[in-house]
Amino acid sequence: MNKGEDLFCSLACAMRRLCTQGARKPAGLRLTRGWHGLVAVVVLWAGTVLAQALPDQAPAQSLGVVTCASSLCHGSIAGWDGSPVLQNEYIVWSRLDKHARAYALLLNEKSRAIASRLNLPEPAHQSRVCLDCHAHHPAASAPRPAPAHAVADGIGCEGCHGPAQRWIAPHTAPGASHAGNIRNGLYPVDQPLARARLCLSCHFGSTDKYVSHRIMAAGHPRMSFEMETFTHLQPAHFKIDADYIRRKGNIDGVRIWAIGQAMAVGTQIDILLDPRRGRDGAFPELTLFDCHACHHPMADTRWKPHTAFGRSVSPGLVRLNDSGMLMVRLMLRQIDPAAGERFTQAVLQLNQAVAGNGDLRARALALKALAEDAARRLAAGGISHENLRAMALALVDDGLAGAYPDYAGAEQAAMALGSIVNTLHKLGQLTSAAALNQGLTQVRAVLQYDEAYKPAEFQDRLRRFRRLLASPPATP
Structure with missing residues (x-):
């Protein structure tokens, strides 16, 4: 992992809290x-x-996460040398990605309470209004999923990459191309x-x-x-x-x-x-x-x-x-x-x-x-x-x-600064990435709780950050 990636990981991990609080x-x-x-x-x-068409609306059959999970496909424990893809995509998703646990959230007490307050006729984990975004849940107009498809897998492979019926076989064929896969329905x-x-x-x-x-x-x-x-x-x-x-x-x-x-x-x-x-x-x-x-x-x-x-x-x-x-x-x-x-x-x-x-x-x-x-x-x-x-x-x-x-405007401003500063860092245009990262941390600190947001405090942190940002760029 290079230094640019290190910086953005620091920024993104801090923003995770900002994006999920206050709610x-x-x-x-x-x-x-x-x-x-x-x-x-x-x-x-x-x-x-x-x-x-978006994956949940696409006119093709969803086959299920297990179709991609073989160790010879995308379920390898470690990445392969010499392969155009890592081959361990399923392992990374299933172990580390919160999309894999989106459905499980519908089983917790908070989700049950939400469903109850809304007077939903079914519990959250069975209600389309919840499943539409907490699982790959094809629309009623889409083909019926294959038996191996399971909503309990959450937002699985086909939830982002599209139903695999038409592209799964051709995408591993000799001469396959990304453009061809898209023509076959890969999103x-x-x-x-x-x-x-x-x-x-x-x-x-x-x-x-x-x-x-x-x-x-x-x-x-x-x-x-x-x-x-x-x-x-x-x-x-x-x-x-x-x-x-x-x-x-x-x-x-x-x-x-x-x-x-x-x-x-x-x-x-x-x-x-x-x-x-x-x-x-x-x-x-x-x-x-x-x-x-x-x-x-x-x-x-x-x-x-x-x-x-x-x-x-x-x-x-x-x-x-x-x-x-x-x-x-x-x-x-x-x-x-x-x-x-x-x-x-x-x-x-x-x-x-x-x-x-x-x-x-x-x-x-x-x-x-x-x-x-x-x-x-x-x-x-x-x-x-x-x-x-x-x-x-x-x-x-x-x-x-x-x-x-x-708060919403300040939240977007903080995230935008993170993206811009990270790009500057990757381009080698920052004299002190560590100081700017610390400055961004201070900017985000006043955004931890939306109900406690004070515009004057945010402006004060921006003023300090500006002094850091205005320093001359690094020389090649």
């Missing part, structure tokens, strides 16, 4: 040269990727657009399955999403070496972070506009809004006349959760300031429409289009590494200017 234009950070000529191709490719989880769509479907929600305000009120932890951090929270059962890069490419962490945030904004809009998910009786679906606008003492007046996107909605009206929007705004202002301004205005107009001033659907779709365009542009070409430090400084400066008054 001015700098010199442009550009898309790498040549992306303009790739956009048309990538838009077509992205359309293909995004059109591919392209190595590609950020597709990975974001898959991960978001459970770690944020979709129009098909969603952790609603009712479910959270019954005891489910608060949901948040950041794809780069979440990717590193579980042990990798792959190795990015020369062979991997030849077959699948190598996409840096900052790009994964940015694409994940842009896709999350699009998903949020989909749910907001969905007639089944976007409303709950007379109320909107409250999980789409800033939780802590309501979840605080009455005497703690938190309304501010302005937000990072402009004039705030009137006191007494709840803002959309704009934490992901803040990150997309940050990224766009670096790669295309004009697009960043359009995005800022689109968020402002959507907030006005939510408050009753304007066409909600039209403004929501306009914002979604900008977010999806950002995701496609990032898929077309990587972000230049030249000014990553400027991007991190802009993020900190936004915080010092008051852009993160609520």
